[in-house]
Amino acid sequence: MDYLQRIVILLILLLASFDEADARRIVAPHNYGRVIIANYSERAGLAPVVFNHWVHRAQYTCRLCHVDIGFAMEKGATKITAATNKQGLYCGSCHNGKYTYNGKTVFASCSGTTSRNDAVCERCHSLKKNSDNEGEFKVFMEKMPRKALGNGIDWEAAESSGLIKPIDFLEGVSVQRPPIKAQKDFSIEANVAWMSDVIFSHKKHAFWNGCEVCHPEIFPIKKGATRYTMLEIDSGEYCGVCHDKVAFPILDCQRCHTGAIY
Amino acid sequence: MRNNRGSVAIALAAALVVLAGAPVFSDGIYAAAAAASAQDDWKKEFEDICSKTQDSMSFTPDELKSLVGRCDALKPRVEKLEETQRKVYLKRLQMCRDLLAFVLESKTGK
Numbered sequence: 001m002d003y004l005q006r007i008v009i010l011l012i013l014l015l016a017s018f019d020e021a022d023a024r025r026i027v028a029p030h031n032y033g034r035v036i037i038a039n040y041s042e043r044a045g046l047a048p049v050v051f052n053h054w055v056h057r058a059q060y061t062c063r064l065c066h067v068d069i070g071f072a073m074e075k076g077a078t079k080i081t082a083a084t085n086k087q088g089l090y091c092g093s094c095h096n097g098k099y100t101y102n103g104k105t106v107f108a109s110c111s112g113t114t115s116r117n118d119a120v121c122e123r124c125h126s127l128k129k130n131s132d133n134e135g136e137f138k139v140f141m142e143k144m145p146r147k148a149l150g151n152g153i154d155w156e157a158a159e160s161s162g163l164i165k166p167i168d169f170l171e172g173v174s175v176q177r178p179p180i181k182a183q184k185d186f187s188i189e190a191n192v193a194w195m196s197d198v199i200f201s202h203k204k205h206a207f208w209n210g211c212e213v214c215h216p217e218i219f220p221i222k223k224g225a226t227r228y229t230m231l232e233i234d235s236g237e238y239c240g241v242c243h244d245k246v247a248f249p250i251l252d253c254q255r256c257h258t259g260a261i262y
Numbered sequence: 263m264r265n266n267r268g269s270v271a272i273a274l275a276a277a278l279v280v281l282a283g284a285p286v287f288s289d290g291i292y293a294a295a296a297a298a299s300a301q302d303d304w305k306k307e308f309e310d311i312c313s314k315t316q317d318s319m320s321f322t323p324d325e326l327k328s329l330v331g332r333c334d335a336l337k338p339r340v341e342k343l344e345e346t347q348r349k350v351y352l353k354r355l356q357m358c359r360d361l362l363a364f365v366l367e368s369k370t371g372k
Contacts, residue, residue, distance in 0.1 A: 067354070067357060068354070069350075070349075070350045070351075070353050070354055072353075081346075083346060084346045084349075084350075087346055087347070089346055089347070089350050090350070175308075175309045175312045175313045176309070176313055177313045177314075177315070177316045177317075178313075178316060178317060179316070180316040181316070181317065181319065181320065183319065210315070210316060211315055211316060211318065211361050212315060212357040212358065212360075212361045215360075215361055215364050215365075216360050216361065216363075216364035217357075217360065220364070222367075222368050
Protein backbone atom coordinates (compact mmCIF):
# COMPACT_ATOMS: atom_id res chain seq x y z
CA MET A 1 0.00 0.00 0.00
CA ASP A 2 1.56 3.27 -0.99
CA TYR A 3 1.56 6.50 0.99
CA LEU A 4 -1.36 8.03 -0.96
CA GLN A 5 -3.57 4.98 -0.39
CA ARG A 6 -2.87 5.14 3.34
CA ILE A 7 -3.83 8.82 3.45
CA VAL A 8 -7.08 8.08 1.55
CA ILE A 9 -7.96 5.26 3.97
CA LEU A 10 -7.20 7.55 6.91
CA LEU A 11 -9.47 10.25 5.46
CA ILE A 12 -12.28 7.72 4.86
CA LEU A 13 -11.97 6.51 8.45
CA LEU A 14 -12.06 10.10 9.71
CA LEU A 15 -15.15 10.91 7.63
CA ALA A 16 -16.87 7.69 8.70
CA SER A 17 -16.35 8.55 12.34
CA PHE A 18 -17.63 12.09 11.85
CA ASP A 19 -21.00 12.45 13.54
CA GLU A 20 -23.38 15.14 14.78
CA ALA A 21 -21.33 15.63 17.94
CA ASP A 22 -18.25 16.39 15.85
CA ALA A 23 -20.24 18.85 13.76
CA ARG A 24 -21.20 20.71 16.92
CA ARG A 25 -17.52 20.92 17.86
CA ILE A 26 -16.59 22.80 14.72
CA VAL A 27 -16.98 26.45 15.55
CA ALA A 28 -16.05 29.72 13.92
CA PRO A 29 -12.50 30.87 14.77
CA HIS A 30 -13.75 33.82 16.85
CA ASN A 31 -15.91 31.46 18.93
CA TYR A 32 -13.25 28.81 19.51
CA GLY A 33 -12.58 28.60 23.24
CA ARG A 34 -15.81 30.42 24.04
CA VAL A 35 -17.30 29.51 27.42
CA ILE A 36 -20.85 30.35 28.46
CA ILE A 37 -21.08 30.89 32.20
CA ALA A 38 -24.63 30.60 33.43
CA ASN A 39 -24.48 29.61 37.07
CA TYR A 40 -26.37 32.53 38.56
CA SER A 41 -26.77 35.19 35.84
CA GLU A 42 -30.30 34.38 34.70
CA ARG A 43 -31.60 34.11 38.26
CA ALA A 44 -30.19 37.60 38.78
CA GLY A 45 -32.00 38.85 35.67
CA LEU A 46 -28.89 39.07 33.52
CA ALA A 47 -27.83 37.29 30.35
CA PRO A 48 -25.25 34.51 30.82
CA VAL A 49 -21.61 35.57 30.59
CA VAL A 50 -19.79 34.92 27.32
CA PHE A 51 -16.14 34.39 28.11
CA ASN A 52 -13.85 34.50 25.11
CA HIS A 53 -10.59 32.75 25.83
CA TRP A 54 -8.85 34.44 22.86
CA VAL A 55 -9.23 37.92 24.37
CA HIS A 56 -7.65 36.83 27.62
CA ARG A 57 -4.95 34.48 26.37
CA ALA A 58 -3.65 37.28 24.15
CA GLN A 59 -2.78 39.14 27.36
CA TYR A 60 -2.28 36.60 30.16
CA THR A 61 -0.89 33.12 30.67
CA CYS A 62 -3.25 30.23 31.41
CA ARG A 63 -1.43 29.81 34.75
CA LEU A 64 -2.24 33.30 35.96
CA CYS A 65 -5.99 32.69 35.74
CA HIS A 66 -6.17 28.99 36.50
CA VAL A 67 -3.65 28.95 39.36
CA ASP A 68 -3.19 32.41 40.83
CA ILE A 69 -6.76 33.62 40.42
CA GLY A 70 -8.16 30.14 40.93
CA PHE A 71 -10.53 29.60 38.00
CA ALA A 72 -11.37 25.90 37.71
CA MET A 73 -10.46 24.12 34.48
CA GLU A 74 -13.95 22.67 34.30
CA LYS A 75 -16.69 24.78 32.75
CA GLY A 76 -19.11 26.17 35.35
CA ALA A 77 -17.19 24.73 38.30
CA THR A 78 -15.83 28.01 39.68
CA LYS A 79 -19.24 29.41 40.62
CA ILE A 80 -18.31 33.04 40.19
CA THR A 81 -20.69 35.47 41.86
CA ALA A 82 -21.04 39.25 41.93
CA ALA A 83 -19.91 39.06 45.58
CA THR A 84 -16.63 37.33 44.70
CA ASN A 85 -15.95 39.89 41.99
CA LYS A 86 -16.72 42.72 44.37
CA GLN A 87 -14.15 41.36 46.82
CA GLY A 88 -11.49 41.44 44.14
CA LEU A 89 -11.57 37.70 43.52
CA TYR A 90 -12.02 35.80 40.24
CA CYS A 91 -13.03 38.31 37.48
CA GLY A 92 -12.72 41.08 40.07
CA SER A 93 -8.98 40.41 40.32
CA CYS A 94 -8.57 42.53 37.17
CA HIS A 95 -12.05 43.85 36.46
CA ASN A 96 -12.07 46.18 39.44
CA GLY A 97 -11.92 49.58 37.78
CA LYS A 98 -8.39 50.14 39.11
CA TYR A 99 -6.18 47.60 37.38
CA THR A 100 -4.50 48.94 34.28
CA TYR A 101 -3.30 47.06 31.22
CA ASN A 102 -1.21 48.82 28.57
CA GLY A 103 -1.97 52.15 30.21
CA LYS A 104 -5.73 51.62 30.08
CA THR A 105 -7.94 50.97 33.09
CA VAL A 106 -9.66 47.61 32.80
CA PHE A 107 -13.42 48.03 33.19
CA ALA A 108 -14.96 47.00 36.50
CA SER A 109 -17.29 44.03 36.79
CA CYS A 110 -20.91 44.95 37.49
CA SER A 111 -20.72 43.79 41.11
CA GLY A 112 -23.91 45.45 42.26
CA THR A 113 -22.53 48.90 41.62
CA THR A 114 -24.18 49.46 38.28
CA SER A 115 -27.80 49.29 37.21
CA ARG A 116 -29.07 46.14 35.51
CA ASN A 117 -28.60 45.57 31.79
CA ASP A 118 -26.52 48.66 31.28
CA ALA A 119 -23.59 48.76 28.90
CA VAL A 120 -21.09 47.75 31.59
CA CYS A 121 -22.95 44.54 32.52
CA GLU A 122 -23.43 43.60 28.89
CA ARG A 123 -19.72 43.65 28.18
CA CYS A 124 -19.65 40.23 29.83
CA HIS A 125 -23.30 39.24 30.29
CA SER A 126 -23.63 39.24 26.55
CA LEU A 127 -25.25 36.01 25.38
CA LYS A 128 -27.70 36.90 22.59
CA LYS A 129 -26.81 40.58 23.03
CA ASN A 130 -25.13 42.87 20.56
CA SER A 131 -21.46 42.09 20.86
CA ASP A 132 -18.80 42.61 18.23
CA ASN A 133 -16.64 39.64 19.20
CA GLU A 134 -16.26 38.64 15.55
CA GLY A 135 -15.19 42.11 14.42
CA GLU A 136 -12.75 42.52 17.31
CA PHE A 137 -11.32 39.08 16.62
CA LYS A 138 -10.80 39.87 12.93
CA VAL A 139 -8.86 43.03 13.79
CA PHE A 140 -6.73 41.12 16.30
CA MET A 141 -6.17 38.17 13.98
CA GLU A 142 -4.83 40.29 11.14
CA LYS A 143 -1.52 40.76 12.97
CA MET A 144 -1.20 37.18 14.17
CA PRO A 145 0.61 34.20 12.63
CA ARG A 146 -1.89 31.73 11.20
CA LYS A 147 -2.41 28.04 11.68
CA ALA A 148 -5.27 25.85 10.53
CA LEU A 149 -8.14 24.89 12.85
CA GLY A 150 -9.12 26.26 16.26
CA ASN A 151 -8.80 30.02 16.39
CA GLY A 152 -6.73 29.91 13.23
CA ILE A 153 -3.92 31.57 15.19
CA ASP A 154 -0.53 30.05 15.93
CA TRP A 155 -0.44 31.18 19.56
CA GLU A 156 2.92 29.60 20.22
CA ALA A 157 4.51 31.52 17.32
CA ALA A 158 2.70 34.69 18.39
CA GLU A 159 4.32 34.42 21.81
CA SER A 160 7.79 33.36 20.68
CA SER A 161 7.93 36.17 18.12
CA GLY A 162 6.89 38.76 20.71
CA LEU A 163 3.61 39.66 19.00
CA ILE A 164 1.90 38.88 22.26
CA LYS A 165 3.51 39.08 25.69
CA PRO A 166 1.23 37.21 28.09
CA ILE A 167 1.49 38.50 31.66
CA ASP A 168 2.16 35.90 34.34
CA PHE A 169 2.08 38.06 37.47
CA LEU A 170 -0.72 40.08 38.99
CA GLU A 171 0.18 42.40 41.85
CA GLY A 172 -1.63 41.50 45.06
CA VAL A 173 -2.79 38.17 43.64
CA SER A 174 0.21 36.26 42.33
CA VAL A 175 3.02 34.89 44.42
CA GLN A 176 6.54 36.03 43.52
CA ARG A 177 8.40 33.03 42.11
CA PRO A 178 11.72 32.42 40.47
CA PRO A 179 11.58 31.71 36.72
CA ILE A 180 10.52 28.15 35.99
CA LYS A 181 13.21 25.58 35.33
CA ALA A 182 11.67 23.77 32.40
CA GLN A 183 11.95 20.02 32.45
CA LYS A 184 13.34 18.18 29.47
CA ASP A 185 11.23 17.40 26.43
CA PHE A 186 10.38 13.74 26.01
CA SER A 187 8.72 11.45 23.53
CA ILE A 188 5.43 9.68 24.11
CA GLU A 189 5.22 6.44 22.22
CA ALA A 190 2.23 6.17 19.87
CA ASN A 191 -0.16 3.31 20.57
CA VAL A 192 -0.27 2.27 16.91
CA ALA A 193 2.57 1.45 14.57
CA TRP A 194 1.42 3.70 11.72
CA MET A 195 1.38 6.88 13.83
CA SER A 196 4.55 8.71 14.83
CA ASP A 197 5.45 9.31 18.47
CA VAL A 198 4.63 12.60 20.19
CA ILE A 199 7.50 14.88 21.06
CA PHE A 200 6.19 16.60 24.15
CA SER A 201 7.73 19.99 24.87
CA HIS A 202 7.73 20.78 28.57
CA LYS A 203 9.20 24.21 27.76
CA LYS A 204 6.33 25.27 25.49
CA HIS A 205 3.70 24.03 27.92
CA ALA A 206 5.40 25.38 31.03
CA PHE A 207 5.53 28.91 29.62
CA TRP A 208 1.73 29.08 29.54
CA ASN A 209 0.84 26.72 32.33
CA GLY A 210 3.59 26.56 34.93
CA CYS A 211 3.49 23.22 36.76
CA GLU A 212 0.23 23.18 38.72
CA VAL A 213 -2.21 23.51 35.81
CA CYS A 214 -1.20 20.06 34.55
CA HIS A 215 0.21 18.24 37.57
CA PRO A 216 -1.22 16.29 39.18
CA GLU A 217 -4.85 17.14 38.38
CA ILE A 218 -4.71 16.47 34.63
CA PHE A 219 -1.62 14.28 34.51
CA PRO A 220 -1.41 12.41 37.83
CA ILE A 221 1.00 10.00 36.24
CA LYS A 222 4.68 9.39 36.12
CA LYS A 223 6.24 9.36 32.67
CA GLY A 224 5.29 6.17 30.86
CA ALA A 225 3.35 4.75 33.86
CA THR A 226 -0.05 4.97 32.19
CA ARG A 227 -0.93 4.63 28.54
CA TYR A 228 -3.71 6.97 27.56
CA THR A 229 -5.47 6.83 24.23
CA MET A 230 -6.82 9.24 21.65
CA LEU A 231 -10.31 8.12 22.68
CA GLU A 232 -9.66 9.38 26.22
CA ILE A 233 -8.18 12.59 24.87
CA ASP A 234 -11.17 12.99 22.56
CA SER A 235 -13.51 12.63 25.52
CA GLY A 236 -11.76 15.51 27.28
CA GLU A 237 -9.20 13.74 29.43
CA TYR A 238 -5.44 14.29 29.56
CA CYS A 239 -4.36 16.54 26.62
CA GLY A 240 -8.07 16.89 25.78
CA VAL A 241 -8.65 19.09 28.83
CA CYS A 242 -7.20 21.99 26.80
CA HIS A 243 -6.71 20.70 23.26
CA ASP A 244 -10.03 20.76 21.40
CA LYS A 245 -11.39 23.39 23.76
CA VAL A 246 -8.94 26.32 23.94
CA ALA A 247 -5.59 25.07 22.68
CA PHE A 248 -5.40 23.81 19.08
CA PRO A 249 -7.77 20.90 18.26
CA ILE A 250 -6.70 17.28 18.20
CA LEU A 251 -7.73 17.05 14.54
CA ASP A 252 -4.45 18.83 13.87
CA CYS A 253 -2.61 15.49 14.32
CA GLN A 254 0.86 16.51 13.20
CA ARG A 255 1.20 19.39 15.62
CA CYS A 256 1.93 16.66 18.22
CA HIS A 257 2.72 13.57 16.16
CA THR A 258 5.43 15.48 14.38
CA GLY A 259 7.19 12.60 12.66
CA ALA A 260 6.22 10.92 9.42
CA ILE A 261 2.96 8.95 9.38
CA TYR A 262 3.12 5.54 7.69
CA MET B 263 6.75 80.23 61.23
CA ARG B 264 3.16 79.06 60.91
CA ASN B 265 4.42 75.52 60.24
CA ASN B 266 6.62 75.55 63.31
CA ARG B 267 3.70 76.64 65.47
CA GLY B 268 1.62 73.82 64.00
CA SER B 269 4.30 71.23 64.72
CA VAL B 270 4.66 72.42 68.30
CA ALA B 271 0.91 72.27 68.80
CA ILE B 272 0.74 68.71 67.45
CA ALA B 273 3.66 67.62 69.65
CA LEU B 274 2.02 69.15 72.72
CA ALA B 275 -1.31 67.53 71.95
CA ALA B 276 0.37 64.15 71.50
CA ALA B 277 2.26 64.56 74.78
CA LEU B 278 -0.97 65.45 76.62
CA VAL B 279 -2.73 62.42 75.21
CA VAL B 280 0.08 60.12 76.34
CA LEU B 281 0.36 61.73 79.78
CA ALA B 282 -3.38 61.62 80.32
CA GLY B 283 -3.45 57.96 79.35
CA ALA B 284 -6.23 58.54 76.89
CA PRO B 285 -7.57 55.29 75.43
CA VAL B 286 -6.46 56.06 71.88
CA PHE B 287 -5.49 52.42 71.35
CA SER B 288 -8.58 50.71 72.61
CA ASP B 289 -8.97 46.92 72.83
CA GLY B 290 -10.88 47.01 69.54
CA ILE B 291 -8.02 48.58 67.69
CA TYR B 292 -5.55 46.14 69.21
CA ALA B 293 -7.82 43.28 68.20
CA ALA B 294 -8.12 44.61 64.66
CA ALA B 295 -4.35 45.03 64.43
CA ALA B 296 -3.84 41.50 65.75
CA ALA B 297 -6.37 40.14 63.25
CA ALA B 298 -4.63 41.97 60.40
CA SER B 299 -1.32 40.61 61.58
CA ALA B 300 -2.74 37.07 61.75
CA GLN B 301 -4.06 37.50 58.24
CA ASP B 302 -0.66 38.65 57.05
CA ASP B 303 0.89 35.64 58.78
CA TRP B 304 -1.15 33.05 56.91
CA LYS B 305 -0.65 34.86 53.64
CA LYS B 306 3.10 35.13 54.15
CA GLU B 307 3.26 31.42 54.88
CA PHE B 308 1.07 30.69 51.85
CA GLU B 309 3.24 32.82 49.59
CA ASP B 310 6.44 31.32 50.95
CA ILE B 311 5.28 27.76 50.31
CA CYS B 312 3.63 28.35 46.97
CA SER B 313 6.51 30.41 45.61
CA LYS B 314 8.50 27.18 45.61
CA THR B 315 6.37 25.09 43.29
CA GLN B 316 8.29 26.06 40.17
CA ASP B 317 11.52 24.88 41.83
CA SER B 318 9.96 21.73 43.21
CA MET B 319 12.02 19.36 41.06
CA SER B 320 15.21 20.70 42.60
CA PHE B 321 14.19 19.92 46.21
CA THR B 322 15.21 16.82 48.13
CA PRO B 323 12.50 14.42 49.35
CA ASP B 324 12.97 15.73 52.91
CA GLU B 325 12.52 19.33 51.78
CA LEU B 326 9.42 18.33 49.82
CA LYS B 327 8.02 16.45 52.85
CA SER B 328 8.55 19.55 54.95
CA LEU B 329 6.75 21.74 52.40
CA VAL B 330 3.81 19.30 52.20
CA GLY B 331 3.67 19.33 56.00
CA ARG B 332 3.60 23.14 56.02
CA CYS B 333 0.68 23.05 53.54
CA ASP B 334 -1.21 20.69 55.85
CA ALA B 335 -0.47 22.91 58.85
CA LEU B 336 -1.65 26.00 57.00
CA LYS B 337 -4.94 24.49 55.81
CA PRO B 338 -6.87 24.90 59.11
CA ARG B 339 -5.88 28.58 59.18
CA VAL B 340 -7.14 29.13 55.64
CA GLU B 341 -10.37 27.30 56.55
CA LYS B 342 -11.08 30.01 59.10
CA LEU B 343 -11.14 32.75 56.44
CA GLU B 344 -14.33 34.37 55.23
CA GLU B 345 -16.28 32.18 52.76
CA THR B 346 -15.15 33.53 49.40
CA GLN B 347 -11.51 33.98 50.40
CA ARG B 348 -11.58 30.50 51.91
CA LYS B 349 -12.87 29.03 48.63
CA VAL B 350 -10.18 30.70 46.52
CA TYR B 351 -7.22 30.14 48.83
CA LEU B 352 -8.13 26.57 49.79
CA LYS B 353 -8.10 25.67 46.10
CA ARG B 354 -4.80 27.48 45.56
CA LEU B 355 -3.24 25.82 48.61
CA GLN B 356 -4.53 22.43 47.47
CA MET B 357 -2.94 22.91 44.03
CA CYS B 358 0.38 23.77 45.68
CA ARG B 359 0.21 20.80 48.02
CA ASP B 360 -0.82 18.39 45.28
CA LEU B 361 2.08 19.44 43.06
CA LEU B 362 4.63 19.14 45.88
CA ALA B 363 3.22 15.74 46.87
CA PHE B 364 3.29 14.67 43.22
CA VAL B 365 6.96 15.62 42.85
CA LEU B 366 7.76 13.92 46.15
CA GLU B 367 6.03 10.77 44.97
CA SER B 368 7.85 10.84 41.64
CA LYS B 369 11.18 11.21 43.46
CA THR B 370 10.63 8.55 46.09
CA GLY B 371 8.65 6.18 43.89
CA LYS B 372 5.91 5.87 46.56
